Amino acid sequence: IEEPLIFEIGSAETSGVDFEEPAETETRLGGLERTDAIGLAGLSEPETMRHYVRLSQKNYSIDTGIFPLGSCTMKHNPRLNEKMARLPGFADIHPLQPEKTVQGALALMTELSRWLLELTGMHAIALSPKAGAHGEFCGMAAIKAALEARGEAETRRVVLVPVSAHGTNPATAAHLGFTVRAVEAEPDGTVSVDAVRAALGPDVAAMMLTNPNTCGLFEPHIREIADALHEAGVYLYCDGANFNAIAGKVRPGDLGADAMHINLHKTFSTPHGGGGPGAGPVVLSEALAAYAPVPFVRREGDAFRLVEHADDAPEGAAPFGRLAAFHGQMGMFVRALAYMMSHGADGIRQASEDAVLNANYVRARLADVLTQPFPEGAMHEVLFDDRFLKGTGVSTLDFAKALIDEGFHPMTVYFPLVVSGAMLIEPTESESKQSLDQFIDAVRALALAAKAGDAVRFTEAPRFAPRSRLDETRAARDPVLSYREKTPE
Amino acid sequence: IEEPLIFEIGSAETSGVDFEEPAETETRLGGLERTDAIGLAGLSEPETMRHYVRLSQKNYSIDTGIFPLGSCTMKHNPRLNEKMARLPGFADIHPLQPEKTVQGALALMTELSRWLLELTGMHAIALSPKAGAHGEFCGMAAIKAALEARGEAETRRVVLVPVSAHGTNPATAAHLGFTVRAVEAEPDGTVSVDAVRAALGPDVAAMMLTNPNTCGLFEPHIREIADALHEAGVYLYCDGANFNAIAGKVRPGDLGADAMHINLHKTFSTPHGGGGPGAGPVVLSEALAAYAPVPFVRREGDAFRLVEHADDAPEGAAPFGRLAAFHGQMGMFVRALAYMMSHGADGIRQASEDAVLNANYVRARLADVLTQPFPEGAMHEVLFDDRFLKGTGVSTLDFAKALIDEGFHPMTVYFPLVVSGAMLIEPTESESKQSLDQFIDAVRALALAAKAGDAVRFTEAPRFAPRSRLDETRAARDPVLSYREKTPE
Amino acid sequence: MRYLPHTDADRRAMLDTNGIADIDALFAAVPEGALRRELPDLPRAQSEIAVERALSRLAARNVPASSVPFFAGAGAYKHHIPATVDHIIQRSEFMTAYTPYQPEIAQGTLQYLFEFQSQVAALTGMEVANASMYDGSTAAGEAVLMAHRVTRRSKAVVAGGVHPHYRAVIETVSRLGGFAVDARAVDPETSFDADADKDTSCIVVQMPDAFGRVADLSALAEKAHEAGALLVVVVTEAVSFGALKSPGAMGADIVVAEGQSIGNGLNFGGPYLGLFATRKKFVRQMPGRLCGETVDHDGRRGFVLTLSTREQHIRREKATSNICTNSGLCALAFTAHLTLLGEAGLKTLARINHANAVALAKTLGSVPGVEVITPAFFNEFTIRTPKLGAAVIDALADHGIIGGVPASRLWPDEPTLANAIVVAATETTTPDDIAAFRAALEEVLHG
Amino acid sequence: MRYLPHTDADRRAMLDTNGIADIDALFAAVPEGALRRELPDLPRAQSEIAVERALSRLAARNVPASSVPFFAGAGAYKHHIPATVDHIIQRSEFMTAYTPYQPEIAQGTLQYLFEFQSQVAALTGMEVANASMYDGSTAAGEAVLMAHRVTRRSKAVVAGGVHPHYRAVIETVSRLGGFAVDARAVDPETSFDADADKDTSCIVVQMPDAFGRVADLSALAEKAHEAGALLVVVVTEAVSFGALKSPGAMGADIVVAEGQSIGNGLNFGGPYLGLFATRKKFVRQMPGRLCGETVDHDGRRGFVLTLSTREQHIRREKATSNICTNSGLCALAFTAHLTLLGEAGLKTLARINHANAVALAKTLGSVPGVEVITPAFFNEFTIRTPKLGAAVIDALADHGIIGGVPASRLWPDEPTLANAIVVAATETTTPDDIAAFRAALEEVLHG
Structure with a gap:
């Protein structure tokens, strides 16, 4: 079921908040009362809850899977x-x-x-x-x-x-x-x-x-x-x-x-x-x-x-x-x-070490199927480039989108700019070996699939996400930035 | 990605809880110390969070959609x-x-x-x-x-x-x-x-x-x-x-x-x-x-x-x-x-009225495509039977499972027992007219599809759920009720 | 009203669809005079602010356990719950789901129930466990009824160390169901004593007992088995499973326990959750829901509620119990907390509980006139003071200390226990708490 | 350590995969001596219990706004937040997501940002809004820089009624960026006065101003436009949008506001969220993220971050601002709360805020020696008393009343304001609170 915008399901009269009426009725607004319709839509509380819970389900998050975005350091958020x-x-x-x-x-x-x-x-x-x-x-x-x-x-x-x-x-x-x-x-x-x-x-x-x-x-x-x-x-x-x-x-x-x-x-x-x-x-x-x-x-x-x-x-x-x-x-x-108090001096050091260890584990296990611009000495993130995709008809972006179909958030792509088709992977210390292995296996399988010529799996990805690829050019050419714009009053 | 059991990903050594060690070391357990391995699996905190968040995503809930289970009264749960x-x-x-x-x-x-x-x-x-x-x-x-x-x-x-x-x-x-x-x-x-x-x-x-x-x-x-x-x-x-x-x-x-x-x-x-x-x-x-x-x-x-x-x-x-x-x-x-305080005397009465109104609205809008054993006087839930499915090769259960594929939780089925292939729908007062209309439209479409002979859509449902139909007979014949049973030590 | 989505226009339109002018047309079957025109004699709707204010005011009239040195136990224990647990149980998809009758879209609930059952079986040292019951006391009542079904006998022997509320529940369901209960004397020194005859379906014994005492049950199990009876072991402090030999290892046939200690707050007594475990051969006589493993149409592993032919919605008057609801969300809290703990964590937690109780016993025992009467214990024990227990606890409360539960509150009819107090320590007990307790106790007894 | 999943065996295995013996082999590039062998001079790891205890102790040393009659405003307001809002923002999928750079799996975030932008545009009476900024004050700084870009001029005129922190931020970013600021005198009677010359890129004015006063800005807008300058309107109390003519309707070109009042707690000043709205023709000069509607490959509606050629990660030193982060989760709280309120609810909320402020002004004005100096206001106004404002507030705090913000704390260099206090009321203000304030104020002034 598609989730509409609040403006498409709500109304100006509906409210999900109740108030007791105040005793005071005198107004001292200096004649500046707002008299026009603001253009807001209200929903009752159950509708509001459902709307945002459903929207949330269209998101990927660290609580649902690895978020290997290089340079972004997506780690566990303790409750x-x-x-x-x-x-x-x-x-x-x-x-x-x-x-x-x-x-x-x-x-x-x-x-x-x-x-x-x-x-x-x-x-x-x-x-x-x-x-x-x-x-x-x-x-x-x-x-x-x-x-x-x-x-x-x-x-x-x-x-x-x-x-x-x-x-x-x-x-x-x-x-x-x-x-x-x-x-x-x-x-x-x-x-x-x-x-x-x-x-x-x-x-x-x-x-x-x-x-x-x-x-x-x-x-x-x-x-x-x-x-x-x-x-x-x-x-x-x-x-x-x-x-x-x-x-x-x-x-x-x-x-x-x-x-x-x-x-x-x-x-x-x-x-x-x-x-x-x-x-x-x-x-x-x-x-x-x-x-x-x-x-x-x-x-x-x-x-x-x-x-x-x-x-x-x-x-x-x-x-x-x-x-x-x-x-x-x-x-x-x-x-x-x-x-910081939870980790303590010892835990913070251990976290850094695990972060670096995890990145290097990913590096070591992917080194034979991907290509690295700087094969030595990764710290907490590891950089690959797109040379391994040469001649496959698959771009770095395609590769990233195909990872979505495997159930993973892609790595950072095209950054840093100094490397062609960069893929920057930062697993952070939050990921278990098991989780890394799952991710690595998926990347390996995709790399082999790309080399095997299965380009459609990449160029048409993602197929199993809430949306297929979105038209960013159209969004920027004639930007629609608010609901009201489409229905000028 | 399939979600394994905690026993398949955890270990006896791993823990997601830290403790300060106590000063006292004397033991007064009367010689009853537990010395055997208990058989528990532990996960770190990030793994635990991810495990249960992922499991939750395999559930339907009132916060995600209408739960029209007759006799169960699934309504909004205010935070x-x-x-x-x-x-x-x-x-x-x-x-x-x-x-x-x-x-x-x-x-x-x-x-x-x-x-x-x-x-x-x-x-x-x-x-x-x-x-x-x-x-x-x-x-x-x-x-x-x-x-x-x-x-x-x-x-x-x-x-x-x-x-x-x-x-x-x-x-x-x-x-x-x-x-x-x-x-x-x-x-x-x-x-x-x-x-x-x-x-x-x-x-x-x-x-x-x-x-x-x-x-x-x-x-x-x-x-x-x-x-x-x-x-x-x-x-x-x-x-x-x-x-x-x-x-x-x-x-x-x-x-x-x-x-x-x-x-x-x-x-x-x-x-x-x-x-x-x-x-x-x-x-x-x-x-x-x-x-x-x-x-x-x-x-x-x-x-x-x-x-x-x-x-x-x-x-x-x-x-x-x-x-x-x-x-x-x-x-x-x-x-x-x-x-009760939030509703007050007036709100409680209104809630009852809306609950009854919603059920009757569903009744009125489905009366022409489904069959009712007792067409008069529904209160907060409305009962249909399976006469409208006669000759379609579709059972009440099939019909319910097909609703899952439409994104809805099914109604209560086969209860009350006095009615053949009962379908008992209770929307409760929490549902907006919009939500009811969505649900009604889905039921109508399915009823027409069943009558049109599209039986496979029903008998093979659900196809878009986390699982297809589960083998309940097998579960009951040789019950596997705990993880340990499969790996006797 | 913020929870009701309809506008008046919606209501109007929906009445029109039904071809009626007024909502009361839908209440036509209500007998004349019974359909009330006037509103109930209760307050009108209140805003969230007003409700929050009123309830907060009531809450402020209670003394939270965490706000004072706190030593009450006797069947409910103050443990620390990781914040992760509360987040998990508040997930919309868990909290606002129904019983998993449509397993295809309820695998989340079903899988955690399967994990829960597996954990409970492991903890208790038994083969199978159900998907939770209301609480430990009702589980104890159900255990007795199950023992009757299994043995086709009708008398339960209840040892003196069983929590008096549990005993009362067993007596109530037995008497009303037409069964006999032979309850033994309440005496801290003989609290595990019991025997069985040919009418006895089971011996019910608590371990640690209601005084906190621990003992080996193996001989008692043998005694029961020799008489053809079952041994039902009651545990009110689930953390003890991490420290003590399991009931299963001591010969229990049914283990029931209060699971509150793991993952669930004190909540003034509820909701809690009952753990219920037994031998596999008795599974078809078990009460409550069971979750079992199976496969789906495509061969993938999945979970379903199973053996429901035991249950009321199928079996009606022949059901093993009338239970419909379990303690699903409390079971999730238990499972999530126990997953966080793991085996190593539970054992450490239990060790800390015990260590703090030992330290507490030493300190209290050093107060002149105070005697620790429990020889071996886990995290709870009983003391005797020169004054009435209830008066001591009352005076301690005035000093800002919740010093335990007076035995007279549990067993008002036992004059020999009038001066006794049941005292518990957990991982939340600090040396400062213990010192404050000692100081206040000295003051109350001798000040 | 509970947050780290690896066992030592895992670490060992992973080192082996890398063919190294020791983790420090991976730190080989660190210069000799800079890789520390010893641990930092900080405490070791602590359990959840210990951390919770320590931080709760610190929290207990503060006086929460809800625990006392509370009247402080001046840019941050105590409003009631529905419990639903906190549940929504704590959803794992919202709270633990990254910036929606992969829109296919971030439609949840993107759609609420689109809804947020739409709401902000409607509230401010403008055509377009961005997806939020750090807070109102930094948004004000960005507005000035944007006005410079749009007009290709380099001087901002800041009216005297602009919140002093906002003015300081504008002055700081301007001075460091090489731009001029012409800040007008701070005087409650001329707080909206300003004018523009040919170097002026914008007039910045706050409404309601920092004294709480409201006024029609239409003439000021005309004055600015005649001089070829923009009118930047600052709003620190977003609830006022529900009561007062919108800045857009009065001729604003850029509206920046602090959005905290809707959905976000006081949090000692942060995190908050900046609202930023303007005319569509200026959209390519806007700072911050923008979410736009588009379609996917299959023609379905979807949302993406757009016009990112303005932003630093594409444009680098030519970006409209250096901003990378917005206030995503605060924006969600704002949007969810405003969705609950809706148009009717926001207007009622605003009406109640105003009514309570009017009642408060009447009551305080009746205290001998106290003068309400704000002629027209929304939910905040300024009083003058016979004593120093800071001393009065300090004494009130000893009476358990947070009585507002002394003007001397906002403008320490303005001796004429030494006796003034800025006082706010909201929907959480009760008649009892007002009565308590009055009684304490009488006591402090005359007792």
Whole structure:
């Protein structure tokens, strides 16, 4: 049964919420009463439940199967975290109620900060960024503020970004008024010190580097690169998207990072929610610590205080501004801390090791049927390219869609851009050996089927999903973005 | 992907629960330590979640579609009820903690009793029965106790039961040592006073009657029947399974009932849970009130007390015994009361009216393609028979299974037994007109397809379900009831 | 009303389809005067906010177990339930499904019931288990009736250590069904004593018993078997299966247990779930639903409810019991929690329960005047103090401690137990809880 | 560790498959010395019980809004959320899904995003909306940048009534991006005043403003349009859409709003969700994700993320924003709650909010020395008392009342606002709450 839109089943009169009528009837809206029909459709409670439950059944999720999206780190979302985040003491407190009535919340933020700083080996933290890209903005803004303090904001306007970087990196740099200069990778997929040195100059403000990088490789020269940057007065921004590979094993601070965001949903299991909400705390080196934005929490004796305005900041601090209303993604902080406490120092390290082990197990078991651009040294994700499909009439996209018919979510495809027909697989530590074997067997079988010339199985896939391939071109050519558009009143 | 059993994926070493080790190491088990392998399989938390989420996806449920099972009353289960039942003040209290620490719980039970007594027009209530059939036992036990008090327990050993009754009725009577005497229905599907009179005698203890009956008909002579029974010194037990049709409209007490159980999940929306838990409070007439079992709640001034032992019962009470440990299905009481308070007197009446309206709408729209044994006067469910399938090669069962392929749960089939190939449809008040129309259209189309000779569509159904028809004979012939059995150690 | 989808226009249209003007035309069969025009004398519909407020107020008048040092047991135990379990049982597809009478679209329910049966059989050391019953006490009642059917005898002997509520249920169903019960004296020292004669269908014994005591039942089983009777073993604390020799290994013929401890909250006594296991040869005399393995039309493994010829909806007055409902969702909670625990986890959990109880017994036993009268136990034991148990518990409650269950509440007719208290510890018991209990007990007894 | 499925045997086998002896062989690329042998200086793994206990203890040190009479607003509002909403967003298939990049198996997410966009467009009176942003304040920052792109100008004028946090965000992203902001004086009487010149890309105005005041924006819109600038309207209380003329109807070009009030809890400030709507002609300059309707290979309707050529993962440094994540699950909560409300329900909800605020204003205004300075408002208004606002709020908290937000916390640099307090009422406000507030306020001011 197809599920219609709420506008097709609901009505303006129907409501699934009851109210007691208020006593007061006087109106003080200043003559601005809304008198037009809004255009909303209401459903009763049972209809609402059924509508969204049915919609949910058209989704794939980590609770239903492996989600091997490289660079996305889809791991188990413990329900303990959900339960903790829903405690009234966390879920039902207002960001602007008196400080003395939220001491537990401020203590939690302080404790979360302690964990993140210890795991990264950094000096200061900004909790307010609302997602990874927001964290990138925060870290790069701190760099810009530091350059301003050094009087070099006008001269240093270039940011180095490897070609394999996430799109957010150049986008962030551009939004801060920087110019992006690409750094090519070596044939082995990593960045060399020489390439960095060659790109350096007095106009360079920072380099943005993901480590492990988006090819799933640990940058072996990261320290020399950091040293070269620092010598040249340049800051190193680490994209923390792949921190899941090294948490508890390697501290970015030890490698020379000046700023790094942490995607709490990737490394610390907050649910991805079909596209958010995220949370992107940023850790900062000593050099950048002073520029962390407001608000932040300060401990004063036994009490915790919120610093909400720059004027209120302690001696030596020079916050670069404010990134969002209020204090950050508290709901995500609770979840992330619950996850970290559950694992402990030992469990976090074990999780990183298992994540890397799982990726390498997939690599080892697929190496003979797929093709790898960089066959050595995968970390938590493993990259394949489309050379093994050459001449089969099957594209990377076709291959991905065929995996859907086998009951699996596809891997990340066509990213990183530096590899032809990339397929990036990240199983994460949540997957059992059994689950990996199932997935591997399916991929192997498909690879053999493609080579055997069974192209139709791929080009017509998916056939067993709620939808066959959707016409994206049509969607973009004449976009229909809301129900109302089709029935103009 | 097929979902294996936990025993096929788990292991004895794996666990999804962590513990801190205790300090104490001394053992005082008296040498009874379990040393053998138990035979359990453990899974990590992510594996457990995925296993059960995947299993759930093989189920049909009221949240995913109409559940038109006649006599089962599958209605919307509000999540407010779930939330309330999980308040620590209800979910996390022990049945034997001091009375003064559970006054809110006892107040809630008292309030629930008030609602049920007012809706049924009865005099006393027993909350402890754990499900409908348990309630039947309770009500019939009260009748037996009353007969004992009258000194007629040995002489009155027969219980009258209409042939259309639920199987629980005769089973309950038998378990109380009664003999069952069947009462035939009239051609119109109802029970006549004459038929009852004919069955009466000095050996008769009680009659068990469902009203509305299992054919979906209100017994029009119920009052005369009650009068006839009472004149003969016989009690009337009402099976309350179909109370959903008349709550807020008709009070069984006004009709002459002496005892009736109430399935809280049917009329008051507690979730059915794939087969339980239920709750079957029993309301009693003045004549039976004294015999209600322990425990029960008594109000003493502002305080509430639990009467847990017969010796402790107030003047005039003569509890017939105890039906279960503790005080009843508290979790279900909270849910049912939340539902009743949400509806209020007006909403409960409206719900009954909508339930009856929905059944009659289905009846009216299917009357021309299906066949009805009793075409007049359906209440909250409507009964069809298999005459419309005559000569099509399609059985009632086939028809039901074909509905599965259309995306619907089938109606109740082959019940009541008095009708050939019965199909009993009860949509309940939860279904919107839209939902009913979808269902009706599917049934109509199938009826026409059957008549058009498309028998294979039926006899091979379901084809689009997680399983095709299962071999029940094989299951019963050599029962395999546990995983271990197949691998004896 | 938020739960009712119809608009007035819908109702109008549907009445029209039926060719009637008024809904009461559909209630025409109701006798004159019985169809009420006025509304019931009850409050009108309330918003979700109002209902939530009113019920929260009632809930706030109770003292939750987790909010205080808590030591009550006696048939219901405060254990920790992983958050995963509650998520699973709240899945729409599990919670809002019906009994799996259409197995093709109910494999989710059926497979977990099969897993549940397998787990229960393993725990109890028996061959087969059913798909759950209302609770442990009603399962005990059913066990006695089943023993009567199997042996064609009609008297049950109930040992003194059986939980008094369980005994009362057995007595109630027996008396009303026309069967005899020989209940033995309630005495902590002879709580496992019983014997059988030629009329005895079964000996019912609880292990650990209602005082918390554990003992080997093998000799008792032999005694029963020699007399041609069955041994019915009652277990009220399912976690004990992880620590103690199984009833099956000690010769039980039927094992019934309260499954609440695994996966299910205290809920003031319900809903709980009864476990029921027996030997395979008795399977056709079992009460309750059974889920069995089979194959579908295409040869794929699948599960169905089976042996339903024992059940009321087929067999009517000849059914093995009148049971229709089981405790499906509670069984799912049990199965999911036990799957999380696994064998290693259950054993560890049981070990911690025992260790905390041992620590508690030591601490309480060191309070002057307090005597631990249970020689060997799992996670529960009985103490005797110089004062009335009920008064002690009441005073402890005023100190913010739920200190156990006074024996006088369980056995009001046993004067020798007036000063006894049944005390339990679980994995949720902390050293701080124990210290607080000790301090308050000293205060109450000697302060 | 309960979240990690591998046994040691599994790990061993998998290392063998890789032909290595030790996991650290896979970390060989890490520079010498950076691979830490010792564990981080943090606690070891803890059980679920222990974590729950520790976090519950922290939670207990906060005062939940529902536990006291509560009147704080100023950009975050305490509304009642139907239990159905939380059930829906906790569905595994919604909560644990990724961004719908594979639309064939993500129609659930995509369809609700389409419904969300449609609802947001209707509420704001605009033509198109995106699939949500982080929150209202970041949406406001993005709106300004978008106005710069549309107009090819680089200065934003921000009216004085814009929430100070929103203004700070606009100032931060503008300054760092190299753009100018002309922020007008903060004064409750001129909070909607603004004008535009030829460099002005947009006027940003909040309605109801940060003091709670409402006003017609039509003239301001005209003024902006005459100068070739856009009108950006900020709304921090989404329930107001049910009561007040829509921003679209008053001439807005971009509407950004905080959506928390519908379906989302207070959560100490996050996660929330930003609503972002505009005219269709500007759609290709919009930031954030967009969900669009299309058809599949078989002609069936379906939904996809579209116009992604605006986005960073395609466009990189030329993207309209760097945003990757939206507030998917918060948007679902919003959509599900608004579906439950429907048009009739939202209007009733808004009416109740307003009525309670009017009742509150009357009551507080009757306290000697208290002045309500907001002439027309929706559910929030500003009062002035004879004492410092911060001190009053602090003293009220000691009386168990959260009495609003002192203006000095929002605008510490505005001495004229030192005695002002921003006070909000919602449908959760009861007459008892209002009476308690009044009594405590009298006590604090005059007691």
